[in-house]
Amino acid sequence: MPRSTKAASDRRLEFINAAEALFNEKGFENTSVEDIVQRVGVAKGLFYYYFKSQEELLGAIVDKILDEMEQIVLQATNKEGLTAMQRLQEMSTSSDTIRARGGRLMKFFHEERNQALHLQLEVRTMKFLVPAMEAIIKQGVREGVFNTPYPKETALALFGIKGVIHHTNAGTDYCEDGERTIQIIAFLSERLLGAKEGTFLEFLREIKRHGVENGRGK
Amino acid sequence: MPRSTKAASDRRLEFINAAEALFNEKGFENTSVEDIVQRVGVAKGLFYYYFKSQEELLGAIVDKILDEMEQIVLQATNKEGLTAMQRLQEMSTSSDTIRARGGRLMKFFHEERNQALHLQLEVRTMKFLVPAMEAIIKQGVREGVFNTPYPKETALALFGIKGVIHHTNAGTDYCEDGERTIQIIAFLSERLLGAKEGTFLEFLREIKRHGVENGRGK
Amino acid sequence: MPRSTKAASDRRLEFINAAEALFNEKGFENTSVEDIVQRVGVAKGLFYYYFKSQEELLGAIVDKILDEMEQIVLQATNKEGLTAMQRLQEMSTSSDTIRARGGRLMKFFHEERNQALHLQLEVRTMKFLVPAMEAIIKQGVREGVFNTPYPKETALALFGIKGVIHHTNAGTDYCEDGERTIQIIAFLSERLLGAKEGTFLEFLREIKRHGVENGRGK
């Protein structure tokens, strides 16, 4: 006896969102279909009305996340008339947004488990993240602010550094203050990119002053 | 009816080793107590004679791995009379050894799951890995081969770069050739460490020539 | 929002036909209400507008099949002015038709499951099949072509023989050629009916020659 009825697409989204939240909270392996339907507040059977299996749900989430990511990144980096430094800033902001969204779920996907998912995420993420960054680096080299013979690998390396530092910071004693972290990342990035020392911080200070005009419009 | 009898510590180790191997082979989630006792070749009940629960076994494995890691790293970096560059080389070799040993197991630990394990590994690993590297970097700064105001974070960053590049290489189209990978990591490391360009490769070439005397004896 | 509207009886029939087809295709146990409504091309709820339950549908199908069967058999055997042999021929043709129609569904009904269905089919089938055959046998005895003190049981036996032989033929090595099978069934039937050897085949040959006039008009 149905208590209340929703539009199909709404419910599907509710499931996806509830699942994503739960995966982030307790990890994928510890989240049962029971948990999901309980959070949505519906009967178990309804889950299978919207998804053929748990696997399908997972796929749906992956697709959703990847689409959102790519959207964010492309939107940020495709703006006309930006300098390499400005694009880098956009990139940084958007990848922070992504990181926040991903949470533990990302960590799950990083396991090998089954190659399907691993490729779906690891590869698909890097497929738009690295080239975007690579393009920015190349532009910077042309503009004379960066200098490196390995733009692609430098792109990778930048993601790597941000990764460890943020990751290690979380839950440890390395977590001092965000300000210093930013400074250090800036410093290390400059070195990797072959930029003049101070370029990044100066740029950051600048967009803080009259951010709306030059830097991020938001 | 007991078939044979072993000293307690032997058996316990047998369990730990079998479990570790299985975790690496099929992943933690797919390894049951049944699998473990089968590999050891004993009955199920015996497992619970040596371990209060599966969780305890996991803890034991973590301890063992961490001990081994620390052992390897300290052994390598505490040798008397080495230059920073030589120590770095030792460090690199031993962390490769660790990486090989860890396999999928490490990936499992990198999930948060429950904070206990996460702290046990992620943090405890960095707790000896980063300081060791940090010390090397500081020594390098003193020796004039490196130059950085942030030795600790540079240490972290180095691990980060190696991580992404190796990780991304696996299973993607970025997997070109190991030689080039080494070259690039060397290049990026030099920049992060503020070393003169070419220092690393030159050093590597050198230890290839008369490796036994100066560098690693192997 | 109703897409189209049909007369009640039409829809009901559509359901019955779709269900019967599906039962034959995939077996009763593997056919869900979902399958049925999908084939009819309507929503799930509509099924329960026409049938109180799946059980009721089953009953409806049984009724329909039995009615059709009886119709076929009576039509065939009640023709005026036929000899016993001619009637037997009619009977044979019509029971083959029934067999074809029944398919897997019959097999389902042959299970006991619940007595209701078992009686509904097994008994109700025999209730018109056996008497019809019995009447033919008795007529044959009067006409002097058959000779048996047990017309009813001989009727039963004839169905029995056809059953095993056809059934066993399907999917086994007993499946040689249809011609021989017919010959043998004819031979055995003659014996059971106490007919002169060769009567059947001769008759069959005859109706092949000028079938339209004497034998089955079709």
Added chain:
Amino acid sequence: MPRSTKAASDRRLEFINAAEALFNEKGFENTSVEDIVQRVGVAKGLFYYYFKSQEELLGAIVDKILDEMEQIVLQATNKEGLTAMQRLQEMSTSSDTIRARGGRLMKFFHEERNQALHLQLEVRTMKFLVPAMEAIIKQGVREGVFNTPYPKETALALFGIKGVIHHTNAGTDYCEDGERTIQIIAFLSERLLGAKEGTFLEFLREIKRHGVENGRGK
């Protein structure tokens, strides 16, 4: 916490027997693992300690039944120095035993469902039943008591007749008295086998008189 412990083979048999009984009582499709363990009086998990799956249990039952059947039939028909009539009597008794044992379970197997089971039973049963009967018929032909050009099909037909008559008798109004049924089957069998009328009943009367010496010793 285990309440009591049994030898492995005993328990396995308990499961097989309980399952067989339940299949006979309520049909295979309506018997759940839950039902089975409840009847045995143990926890659900134990079932999977002894059987990999429900399918394996089914296989075990099929094997057991077939073995028993073959055992019974071969034991009965391989005795030295019997006449065809005596062997036929043995055969009849043993196939009655089988029929009683099989019950509804047999009916389940007779469905097609999946060919695996169908072949396992239908074919495997006939593979020893028909040849045994065929041999007897041939012996009878040699001894001059039977007369038929189609021993194999006659064998089949005999099983067919017994089948319908017994099956139809069950639960219908054809169920008059066993004595008459036997008489009729005897009569029909004589005809199929080309035996002199009365042969069978005379033989039956005889073994009733001094059964122990000539006929079945039991």
Added chain:
DNA sequence: CATGAATGAGTATTCATTCAT
């Protein structure tokens, strides 16, 4: 008449854990 979202009891299967022997 018709829709389709919602229900919930039921199914097979897994597995960490216990304990009498």
Added chain:
DNA sequence: TATGAATGAATACTCATTCAT
């Protein structure tokens, strides 16, 4: 020490049935 039969809670998934719209 060692065994292995026994437990039972948990999991993913199915499906007949209901009912607000």
